[in-house]
Amino acid sequence: MKTRLALAASIAAALCFTTVQRPPAVAQDVQELKVGSTAPKLAIEHWLQDGNGFFKPVTQFEKDKVYVVEFWATWCGPCIQSMPHLADLQNKYRGQGVQIISVSDESVEEVKDLLAKNNEQVGKSFGELTSAWCLTTDPDGSVYRDYMDASKQQGIPTAFLVGKTSQIEWIGHPMDLDGPLESVVNGSWDRVAFEKELGLKKQFQESMQKVSMLAGTGKFEEAIKLVEQQKQAAKGTAMEAQWISTEYQLKLMGGMIDDDVLGHFRERLSGMKGDAYAVGQFAYTLYGQIKQGAEVGVLADEALSALQGEVDEAEADLLPLLFNTMALLKSETGDLEGAVAAQQAAIDSAPDERVKKRLSTLLDDLTTRLAESKESADEK
Numbered sequence: 001m002k003t004r005l006a007l008a009a010s011i012a013a014a015l016c017f018t019t020v021q022r023p024p025a026v027a028q029d030v031q032e033l034k035v036g037s038t039a040p041k042l043a044i045e046h047w048l049q050d051g052n053g054f055f056k057p058v059t060q061f062e063k064d065k066v067y068v069v070e071f072w073a074t075w076c077g078p079c080i081q082s083m084p085h086l087a088d089l090q091n092k093y094r095g096q097g098v099q100i101i102s103v104s105d106e107s108v109e110e111v112k113d114l115l116a117k118n119n120e121q122v123g124k125s126f127g128e129l130t131s132a133w134c135l136t137t138d139p140d141g142s143v144y145r146d147y148m149d150a151s152k153q154q155g156i157p158t159a160f161l162v163g164k165t166s167q168i169e170w171i172g173h174p175m176d177l178d179g180p181l182e183s184v185v186n187g188s189w190d191r192v193a194f195e196k197e198l199g200l201k202k203q204f205q206e207s208m209q210k211v212s213m214l215a216g217t218g219k220f221e222e223a224i225k226l227v228e229q230q231k232q233a234a235k236g237t238a239m240e241a242q243w244i245s246t247e248y249q250l251k252l253m254g255g256m257i258d259d260d261v262l263g264h265f266r267e268r269l270s271g272m273k274g275d276a277y278a279v280g281q282f283a284y285t286l287y288g289q290i291k292q293g294a295e296v297g298v299l300a301d302e303a304l305s306a307l308q309g310e311v312d313e314a315e316a317d318l319l320p321l322l323f324n325t326m327a328l329l330k331s332e333t334g335d336l337e338g339a340v341a342a343q344q345a346a347i348d349s350a351p352d353e354r355v356k357k358r359l360s361t362l363l364d365d366l367t368t369r370l371a372e373s374k375e376s377a378d379e380k
Helices: 004-011 077-091 108-113 126-130 144-150 179-186 193-214 221-233 239-253 258-270 276-291 298-310 318-331 336-349 352-380
Strands: 066-071 100-102 134-137 156-163 166-174
Touching: 066 077, 066 144, 066 179, 077 100, 077 126, 077 179, 100 144, 156 179, 156 239, 166 193, 193 221, 193 239, 221 239, 239 258, 239 318, 258 276, 258 298, 276 298, 276 318, 298 318, 318 336, 318 352, 336 352
Parallel strands: 066 100, 100 134
Antiparallel strands: 066 156, 156 166
């Protein structure tokens, strides 16, 4: 039961940008915050970056200016991944009345420690990368309570777009900020339409819980029937595509693989070509589903072929991940010799002894299984 529930939970995770969940806050008397609310004042304790002197600390939002208040943490991987995008956005709208303010609740020392480190993603230090916008920290957590707790947001990074009338116009992942920010700046933003979209997303999440429970108990046909109903109700909206994706995922999990399902996942895999990380994630998800008993047919071979195709051009730091995923997938499809070779390649490409040691555990297991398999074959 637990394994099926874990597998079902992967459906919802695959449909949204990655965030890191924080533990629920202690109950606080905070005023509810939603789209259309007046943005709370900012009582930020430490302003560590100011756009190279371009911006001033903010307590109250000025009329006719646009602000992005984004919540992050040094330990949050998705927050780190969003940083280059925030820098690009701030540089794009610099001088157009747009100010991006990122707020952590960590100590100054923790943030400064990160700023001194190098960001391999962009080839510069975090200090240089974040110098484009306002990076802050508020250790007493007051701003977090006024925004995140008040709006019942638990995953970071989360951004709040404050418009020219000092009202909350949009709430979401910073990687999805481009369109709303452009519309708010040029005056074409439709807040009512976005509120409707938020309602649909809430309904989607509630329905997804029911779908996950059905899938978690092996009732895939019932889960698919519910998804089809929701898909029809969401026709013509942004949610329709997510329900379609969920339906295909359920069919894959339930072993209901026909030409249509194969075609869908082949198209997805083809669209990932050149994105080694995405291909690796797809292949690892496939491995997890095989591990839980899903029959994925030729998709496993095609995922392995796609992985192999990414190896030559992939960045060095991704190679251990790609080879390790290849080894796991090969082991589940019966190619133990190929799995051993792939895991050895993962170890050879690992950056340090700590990672090599961790990867060696699987190699030892695969080598033992291969030896036992050969012994069994010889006895026959």
